[in-house]
Amino acid sequence: MNAAALQALGLRVALGGRPVLHGIDLAFPAGRWTSVVGPNGAGKSTLLKALAGLLPAEGQVALLGQPLAAWRQRERARRLAWLGQGEAGAEDLTVHDVAMLGRLPHQPWLAPPGPGDRAAVEQALRATQAWDWRDRPLGQLSGGERQRVLLARALAVQAQVLLMDEPLANLDPPHQSDWLLLVRDLAAAGRTVVSVLHEVTMALQADSLVVMAQGRVVHQGACAAPATHRAVEAVFDRRIAVHAVAGRPVALPQ
Numbered sequence: 001m002n003a004a005a006l007q008a009l010g011l012r013v014a015l016g017g018r019p020v021l022h023g024i025d026l027a028f029p030a031g032r033w034t035s036v037v038g039p040n041g042a043g044k045s046t047l048l049k050a051l052a053g054l055l056p057a058e059g060q061v062a063l064l065g066q067p068l069a070a071w072r073q074r075e076r077a078r079r080l081a082w083l084g085q086g087e088a089g090a091e092d093l094t095v096h097d098v099a100m101l102g103r104l105p106h107q108p109w110l111a112p113p114g115p116g117d118r119a120a121v122e123q124a125l126r127a128t129q130a131w132d133w134r135d136r137p138l139g140q141l142s143g144g145e146r147q148r149v150l151l152a153r154a155l156a157v158q159a160q161v162l163l164m165d166e167p168l169a170n171l172d173p174p175h176q177s178d179w180l181l182l183v184r185d186l187a188a189a190g191r192t193v194v195s196v197l198h199e200v201t202m203a204l205q206a207d208s209l210v211v212m213a214q215g216r217v218v219h220q221g222a223c224a225a226p227a228t229h230r231a232v233e234a235v236f237d238r239r240i241a242v243h244a245v246a247g248r249p250v251a252l253p254q
């Protein structure tokens with residue numbers, strides 16, 4: 001049994017005076033990729049932000065066995081990488097400099113990047129096939145190209161835990177496949193990945209699935225388990241059905 005790399009206990013969040021998460025208990029084991037699915041407004045992004053400590057929340061989040069609040073900020077930033085949804089800013093920075101932002105938690109205050117930082121950035125940009133644009137400003141890239149740079153920034157952190165909100169946004173099918181291979185490699189190397197995905201078929205390629213509705217977890221289980229497939233169909237009002245194609249679960253519209 002794997003120890004939980006990230007854990008939520010009784011997690012509650014209110015936004016604009018309205019409860020959005022109603023007491024979430026979840027454990028994300030080390031070396032596993034978990035996807036989170038559910039209808040619009042279910043609270044998936046809010047959950048991910050609360051797990052990253054980006055929102056005020058009641059209850060507890062533990063990262064690698066320590067409460068989130070007990071970590072020093074830089075130490076925490078080395079261990080938990082974040083890829084948000086539709087992130088703006090840094091338009092004038094080059095692709096290389098954007099990816100280098102992922103190394104900030106590793107660098108002494110005001111020190112220039114060292115060889116280890118440059119190697120991590122090159123590796124991350126090559127992994128997302130963004131290395132060739134390293135001198136271009138972020139603001140000149142297409143939506144999918146930009147997403148690959150932001151993914152590289154998250155990879156460059158080399159964190160034990162990666163949280164990604166809609167990482168496939170704007171990615172074409174080959175780069176979605178690349179992302180899948182990348183995430184599997186990360187999990188095989190002992191990292192913990194949690195991704196919020198609208199692409200249910202992609203989500204079902206994970207190790208385990210969290211199904212959310214109305215601010216609650218309605219199911220958590222292995223992606224291969226028939227009970228998980230039934231929970232996915234139910235949460236989307238049976239407008240999709242999960243079938244096995246070439247031995248893998250695939251969600252098709254009804």
Ligand SMILES: Nc1ncnc2c1ncn2[C@@H]1O[C@H](COP(=O)(O)OP(=O)(O)OP(=O)(O)O)[C@@H](O)[C@H]1O
Nearest residue numbers: 015016018020038039040041042043044045046047
């Ligand atoms: N700043 C806010 N103030 C008030 N309510 C908010 C705020 N942000 C989000 N909400 C509400 O919280 C609920 C959960 O939002 P969240 O973005 O977590 O859902 P989601 O499952 O990620 O949705 P989607 O699939 O549409 O991205 C929604 O009902 C949303 O309207």
